Each structure stands twice: as structure tokens, then as C-alpha cells.
Amino acid sequence: MSKKETPLFPLRKGLHTRQAHVDLPEGTFEEEHARQGFYGRTSHLYRLHPVTDWTRIEGPLRPHSYDLNQLASREDQAIRASQFGSREAAFAPICVLHNADVALHWVAPAAMDFFYRNADGDDVYYIHAGAGKLETTYGAIAYATGDYLVIPRGTTYRFLPDSSAAQRYLLIESFSEVTIPDRNQLGPNAIFDPAMVDTPELEAYDATPREWAVHIKRENEITKVFYPFNPLDVVGWKGDLTVWRINVKDIRPVISARYHLPPSAHTTFLAQNFVICSFLPRPFEEEEGAVRVPFFHSNIDYDEVLFYSAGHFFSRDGIGAGMVTWHPQGIHHGPHPKAIPLSRTKERTDEVAVMVDTFRPLKATPAAGLVENLNYWASWK
Numbered sequence: 374m375s376k377k378e379t380p381l382f383p384l385r386k387g388l389h390t391r392q393a394h395v396d397l398p399e400g401t402f403e404e405e406h407a408r409q410g411f412y413g414r415t416s417h418l419y420r421l422h423p424v425t426d427w428t429r430i431e432g433p434l435r436p437h438s439y440d441l442n443q444l445a446s447r448e449d450q451a452i453r454a455s456q457f458g459s460r461e462a463a464f465a466p467i468c469v470l471h472n473a474d475v476a477l478h479w480v481a482p483a484a485m486d487f488f489y490r491n492a493d494g495d496d497v498y499y500i501h502a503g504a505g506k507l508e509t510t511y512g513a514i515a516y517a518t519g520d521y522l523v524i525p526r527g528t529t530y531r532f533l534p535d536s537s538a539a540q541r542y543l544l545i546e547s548f549s550e551v552t553i554p555d556r557n558q559l560g561p562n563a564i565f566d567p568a569m570v571d572t573p574e575l576e577a578y579d580a581t582p583r584e585w586a587v588h589i590k591r592e593n594e595i596t597k598v599f600y601p602f603n604p605l606d607v608v609g610w611k612g613d614l615t616v617w618r619i620n621v622k623d624i625r626p627v628i629s630a631r632y633h634l635p636p637s638a639h640t641t642f643l644a645q646n647f648v649i650c651s652f653l654p655r656p657f658e659e660e661e662g663a664v665r666v667p668f669f670h671s672n673i674d675y676d677e678v679l680f681y682s683a684g685h686f687f688s689r690d691g692i693g694a695g696m697v698t699w700h701p702q703g704i705h706h707g708p709h710p711k712a713i714p715l716s717r718t719k720e721r722t723d724e725v726a727v728m729v730d731t732f733r734p735l736k737a738t739p740a741a742g743l744v745e746n747l748n749y750w751a752s753w754k
């Protein structure tokens with residue numbers, strides 16, 4: 374994201390508030406028109422109607438929503454057509470949305486008796502439900518609900534999930550290296566302290582003599598390489614590239630009591646042409662007059678994907694855990710009609726949601742089509 378030169382005195386016409394998102398003129402709805410996500414030049418328009426109050430939409434551009442809960446147990450042709458790479462029973466990510474920079478998959482793994490290596494991208498897992506142990510060439514690490522696991526491209530790994538719980542992971546596959554944003558004036562320990570990050574430990578592994586397979590994904594094709602020994606035979610390593618884990622409970626969102634911060638304030642990871650943000654439990658803005666829900670915007674330079682994991686999703690009525698919304702660039706979104714009055718009656722939000730904002734337009738797969746709520750666009754009326 375490039376920084377903008379902010380003119381100190383922007384143009385102002387007609388009825389407006391001087392401080393964005395605070396004390397909107399009576400009876401108006403604020404719309405943000407901005408470039409480069411929330412980083413670029415911006416204007417606020419004050420309208421008499423919510424800009425999402427459409428009566429109908431003709432043409433391909435519309436908001437979408439998908440219920441991923443319905444995906445894991447299905448065996449449709451469309452599911453097979455949406456699996457890029459591994460289709461093993463124990464590890465068969467189902468892609469729902471993708472572009473040249475990022476692919477979002479739904480994964481319900483079982484204990485893998487083989488190893489996997491992604492030679493196409495970094496794998497960021499968000500553990501929506503379940504727990505277990507991740508074995509990697511850097512060692513093993515336990516994981517649980519709410520964890521992000523960041524696995525650099527080229528790492529050999531396998532999941533050994535607990536058999537007791539349902540396993541549901543959101544996989545954000547990044548075709549460029551995943552990093553974390555600069556904290557700038559917040560200081561190095563803000564949002565999450567780097568000391569809260571855990572990394573794998575080398576530990577005893579299954580050294581029984583047998584044949585072990587490593588399934589390597591390259592350009593979405595699988596090559597299986599076989600060894601007469603367990604490929605976790607690493608006895609030591611040094612360096613600054615490894616697998617790492619952070620739980621959303623250890624991410625402390627930045628808030629302002631007097632100003633609704635844009636989604637970019639909640640950025641957890643950065644990669645080329647997309648960002649991953651975490652929306653986590655936090656108090657609402659407390660000043661009378663400060664808006665408490667996301668303002669209407671068209672995010673003209675980004676597609677916005679939100680995965681709802683837990684809690685009550687204050688800005689989107691009718692959305693439950695395990696669902697995804699996708700708002701393509703060019704058409705507006707904002708708070709759902711019921712969200713504005715609801716937010717005034719509440720002190721805080723308990724939502725846990727993961728957002729992926731992509732610079733380049735996304736495409737939905739046939740699997741996504743299977744679990745789409747086709748009336749979602751109408752829920753905004």
C-alpha cells in the first residue's frame with residue numbers, strides 16, 4: 374500500500390460533517406469513496422438513502438454469500454472441479470474464491486499418513502473449528518480454534534487433527550510471501566506482541582521404517598516423492614524462516630472511543646495485492662455521534678471477502694458462523710439495515726471474523742456456487 378499525500382484542507386460542498394464518521398448531518402447516510410482500500414485519496418458523500426437500498430440488480434456485479442458449513446461433506450462434481458492440487462481423502466482443500474494472488478479454500482482434514490508441500494504459495498490457515506498437531510520439517514506445533522498457522526512455501530507438513538472434534542479450517546493460500554504490517558506509530562508491541570508468536574519444536578517423530586510419501590503441489594498438480602525414512606528427520610535448524618502460530622485471542626485490536634477506525638486498522642497479514650484482517654471482540658465507539666458500524670463504501674480498488682467465525686456479526690444480519698460474504702469492487706456495501714439501530718443498543722461486539730481484501734478481482738469456483746445464498750443481494754434492501 375502506498376502512502377498518500379493528504380491535503381490538509383480538502384474540498385467541502387453542501388451538507389457534510391467535517392470529521393468523517395462523526396456527527397453525520399441529520400437524516401443522512403455517509404458513503405466513503407476511496408482509493409487503495411482505506412489508504413488512498415478519500416471523499417465522503419452524504420446521501421438521503423443508504424446506497425445499498427437497491428430494488429433490483431441486472432448484470433453480473435452483486436454481493437455474494439456462501440455457507441461453507443455445507444461444503445465439507447459433499448461429493449458433487451462441482452467440488453472435484455474446485456479442488457486444486459491435493460484430493461486425498463485426508464486432505465482435500467476445496468477452493469471457493471481465487472485470483473492470481475490468493476486462493477481461499479475450505480479444509481476439513483483427517484489424520485494424514487503422508488506429508489504435503491505447497492510449492493505454489495505460503496499457506497495461512499485460520500482454525501475455525503477443531504484442534505490437533507501440525508508436524509513440519511521445523512518441528513511440531515499444537516493448534517486450536519482461533520489459531521492462525523503460517524506455513525512458508527516449500528515447508529513439508531501434515532495435519533494430525535484430534536479425532537474427537539470436527540475440523541474446519543479456512544486456508545488462505547498466498548502466491549507471494551506473507552508478512553506482517555509495520556506498526557508505525559503504534560510501536561512494535563501493538564496489535565500482537567511478536568513475543569506472543571509460537572514456533573514449532575523439534576520432538577520425537579514416528580521413525581518406524583516404512584515408505585513415506587511427500588505430496589508436492591506445483592502449479593496445482595501433485596507430484597508424489599517417496600522416501601524409505603520419515604522426512605521429519607531434521608535434527609536441528611537455524612534461521613529466520615519457519616512455521617509460526619498466533620491465536621486471535623492474542624491479537625489486541627486497536628480502537629478509538631471517538632472514531633470508527635477503518636478495516637485496515639485490523640490488518641494482521643500482508644502479501645502482494647491482498648491483506649488479511651481480523652475483526653475481534655472490542656468495545657464500540659462510545660462518543661455520542663461517532664458511527665459504530667462500517668460506513669457505506671464501494672471499496673473501488675478491492676474485492677472484500679469476510680469469513681464469519683464466531684460471535685454476533687453486528688454489521689451483517691442473517692450471517693452465521695462458517696459463512697463467507699464476497700463484495701466485489703464496484704458495488705457498494707456497508708452496514709445491514711438492522712445493524713445501525715442495533716449498534717446503538719450495544720456496548721461492544723463479540724465477533725470473530727477474518728477479512729481478505731484483494732486488489733485484483735476474485736472468481737468464484739463451482740463449489741462456491743453449490744452453497745451460495747442467491748438472495749443475499751436482496752438482504753440489503
Ligand SMILES: [Fe+2]
Binds near residue numbers: 672677706
Ligand atoms: Fe468493505
